[in-house]
Amino acid sequence: MIYGYIRVSTDKQTIENQRYEVTKFCQKELLVVDEWIGETISGTTNVQERKLGRLLRKMKKGDILICSxxxxxxxxxxxxxxxxxECMNKDIQVWTIKDNYRLGSDINSKVLAFAFGLSAEIERNLISQRTKEALARKKAEGVVLGRPIGSKSATTKLTGQEKKIKGLLDKNISHSAIGRILGVHRITVSSFVKESKQLSHNESVRT
Known part of the structure; x- marks a missing residue:
């Protein structure tokens, strides 16, 4: 099976340009795309949450995935x-048009994959090193890193919902019931009410 995969990040972009590129390439190579998979989603989204993830799970040995x-x-x-x-482990080929890659389970593909992997490891180590150096520099300059000991975050799961909570409290809705409505534990509600100046006068409401 030959699959054509096309992806754009926003609704303002169009997948038609990519479809045209893949179609033109296949015509030149005398190939026919058996199934098209297109999606509008960020490339940073976990692959298992994308159509691409579902496609990879169903692809079999000898299949070809073509993208721009x-x-x-x-x-x-x-x-x-x-x-x-994952594709190499399943003997799935990945062909790209602009990059002109023909990646499969052959030795050239494995060498290229090794190069990619080495580059990724170097990139990861460089990012880690830059982060450590930046933190060390700030510490040397006397900057206090992290949240002060004993301090609490200014925001919680319920921050921004004061008006809604107040309305429920005014109707004598219990903290437990409010927790179920908002998807949090009643203790979270009780603590939020106690610490919120807007809601503290409602502390007497039964929980």
Whole structure:
């Protein structure tokens, strides 16, 4: 089976350009796409939550996945490498048009995959190193890192819902019931009411 995969990140973009590129390529190579998979979703979204993830799960040995370029598979090198590794393990070929890659289970593909993997590892280590250096520099400058000991976050799961909670309290709705309505534990509601200046006068409501 030959699958054509096309992805755009926003509704303002169109998948037709990618479809045209893949179609033109297949005509040149005398290939026919058996099934098209198109989606409008960010490339940073977990692949298992995308149509691409469902496609990879059903593809079989010898199938070919064609897309306009590797960046259509994901927006970072680690994600792309993970996808390519899965395809190679299942003997699925990945062809890209702009990048001109023909990735399969052959030795050249494995060498290329190794190069990608090495690049990804280097990139990850560089990011980690830059982060450590930045933190060390701030510490040396006397900047206090992290939240002060004993302090609490200014926001909670219920921040911004004061008006709704007040309306429920005014109707004598219990903290337990409010918790069920808002999807949090009653203790979270009780603590929020106690600490909120807007709601503290309702503390007497039974929980």
């Amino acid at each position: 370029e590797l960046s259509r598979l994901g927006r970072n090198l680690l994600m792309i490498m993970s996808i390519l590794n």
